[in-house]
Amino acid sequence: MTLPSSTRAAVLTEHGAPLTLQDLPLPDAVEPGAALVRIVCSTLCGTDIEIWEGRMTFPGMLPMVLGHEMVGEIVALGEGTTDALGRALSLGDRIGWSESTCGSCYGCVVLREPVACSRRGYGFLQRADVPPYATAGLSEYAYVTPGAAKLLLPENVKDTWASMAGCAAKTVLRAFERAGRIRPGSTVVVQGSGALGIFATAVASIAGAGRVITVGAPAERLELATRFGADQVVDFREGPVAEQVLALTDGRGADVVFDFAGAPSVGPDAVAMAAQRGTVVIVGSTGPQGDGFALSAVMGKELTLVGSLNGDISDYARAIEFFEAFGSRFPWDDLFSQPVGLAEASDKITHMHRLDEVKAVIDPRL
Incomplete structure (x- = not known):
């Protein structure tokens, strides 16, 4: 398979402004431990809305691609890439992933708490004009970095549920x-x-x-x-x-x-x-x-x-197990809006900002 050289993405260039559709470069090769995925589902989180509003901001963060709750199908794998539990990954597998951690700072080594990593890398905080450009959810393709903790997803957990598990759950x-x-x-x-x-x-x-x-x-x-x-x-x-x-x-x-x-x-x-x-x-x-x-x-x-701060790969794995165990206990699908494509992502952010929707769903394939 010929790897895509670029990806369509909805980019935030100014707080409070509509997202702009742009073509972003993708890496020429996939590093060992990394993966290139095609995003099949991205659910918007309250943090995405706060960043869009400008309530959560810092100098130099824009432009950026929003979205940190997502599921992707693997289209390319780097050498030796496995999921966080050591399971082999293959092309076409459906994965989710948690934030990258360095493994060598005080938080990682002494506290043994990934959320305390001093170099924790959130994919949605990757600038869209700096390599690897597209690591977040509002994009057709995303580059999953070597340090990101990947998780092979079970078939009985829906895309929307697995996406929500990536942060909210x-x-x-x-x-x-x-x-x-x-x-x-x-x-x-x-x-x-x-x-x-x-x-x-x-x-x-x-x-x-x-x-x-x-x-x-x-x-x-x-x-x-x-x-x-x-x-x-x-x-x-x-x-x-x-x-x-x-x-x-x-x-x-x-x-x-x-x-x-x-x-x-x-x-x-x-x-x-x-x-x-x-x-x-x-x-x-x-x-x-x-x-x-x-x-x-x-x-x-x-x-x-x-x-309590966010969550790490262990919390993410438990969230997936939760949906496996309690998938029929509550009407989880009622939390999610009908999926739309990248071109309508701005409208969905506005709807969530106005509290008109609980969980907007973006499917970049639409």
């Missing part, structure tokens, strides 16, 4: 692991009704929570949350969130509070509605500094505060 599952045991019958509050919050609602239900309360908006998102295991929902537009949750729990509060929203008020709300000796897990607060809260409340309630 693995982030949620890592947060639950960081939180520790969800005691059967306990009360769990999920702050946020986006894709992460709704997926977390389902995970909390599966984990044995006796009551799951999902906080968010608009009403359509909260109704969707009820289909994914929410016993009660709280619309933050209808009054102070903590007061609503405390009213629902007879003043006791929640045993575990998960932040998947990242709004400035999340911290004070989480501490206020956490029960005595409860746990607060911060996952979604990636933006500007949030509102302050009294440390005396943390001390007085003997709360446990836990941070």
Whole structure:
């Protein structure tokens, strides 16, 4: 097979502006440990929207190709390329992949935490005008670098599910692991009704929570949350969130509070509605500094505060196993919009920005 020399991609050149379709070069050869894939599915993540908006930015990041939840079919393999579990890969195999890590920094070697790698390489942070150009999801083809942890995907996990597992699902599952045991019958509050919050609602239900309360908006998102295991929902537009949750729990509060929203008020709300000796897990607060809260409340309630950052290849593998195990438990397909091609990617970003869609799907083959 003759390798493609270029790929069509939707490129972000200016924050808040429409993406532009460009032809980007592809490497002449595939390095040992690397792969060239044809993207078959890319699902947009909240981080993609924050980058497009300019809320998540740093000097010199543009131009870039968005998309870090994707699945691809291998069209070329470098010498010795296997998946992260050592399984042989072949042309035509369907793979997903996690961020590249260096394997030699303090985070990799001493902490043994890939998320702490000081040179962690996110494919969607690759500039589109610097080799290897196309390593992200909104592209017909993507170059999967040698350091990226690849995963051979099972046939019974759909493209959309496997794409979502690449960030949203693995982030949620890592947060639950960081939180520790969800005691059967306990009360769990999920702050946020986006894709992460709704997926977390389902995970909390599966984990044995006796009551799951999902906080968010608009009403359509909260109704969707009820289909994914929410016993009660709280619309933050209808009054102070903590007061609503405390009213629902007879003043006791929640045993575990998960932040998947990242709004400035999340911290004070989480501490206020956490029960005595409860746990607060911060996952979604990636933006500007949030509102302050009294440390005396943390001390007085003997709360446990836990941070959880994204996820690594182990979390990704567990997310794939999760969908294998619980594929029929909830209507996962309801999270996803109908797939569109690269030319409509800008419209989908705008829709997600307006909260009109939970999880947009891009199929560059369309």
